Amino acid sequence: MTKEGKEEVILIRVQKLRKEKWKKICSKRKISLTSLIIDSVENRILEDERKKILAFIEKQDNIFIKIETNINQIARIVNGQKFISQTELSNFQNQLKTIVDLKEKQNEIFLKIYSLIANDR
Missing domain, CATH: 1.10.287 (Helix Hairpins)
Structure with a gap:
């Protein structure tokens, strides 16, 4: 649980190439895909x-x-x-x-x- 409450699962559809590109970014930066998406969406x-x-x-x-x-x-x-x-x-x-x-x-x-x-x- 986080400070804001129970975590939820969100399913999103992306092209396979885009997902692979995001995973490469995450691998290079040593961060999770979840962190990349949340921080990007929340402008953090x-x-x-x-x-x-x-x-x-x-x-x-x-x-x-x-x-x-x-x-x-x-x-x-x-x-x-x-x-x-x-x-x-x-x-x-x-x-x-x-x-x-x-x-x-x-x-x-x-x-x-x-x-x-x-x-x-």
Whole structure:
């Protein structure tokens, strides 16, 4: 049973070639034919696309974790030496600003993605 109640069976007639084409699409995307039809009819994001989006978000998060780790390593080196040249400091500040800008853009994209996913279900 689903949240909305008992599931029903719907029989539809399609040409054999069309059915085979749909099955190939499903096989390629690793989704069920039922999912393909329901998500398409209800104008939802397909399950394989949802998984790609979540994988993208996770990858982006990992990239920023690596960047943050590098920033911490630079800070440790500077703290140990108690010195950083004006040129290095300026370069470092420019890189930090770039990261902040990218993170803001990423967060805007994520908000749009999350709203699509939330409105989708």
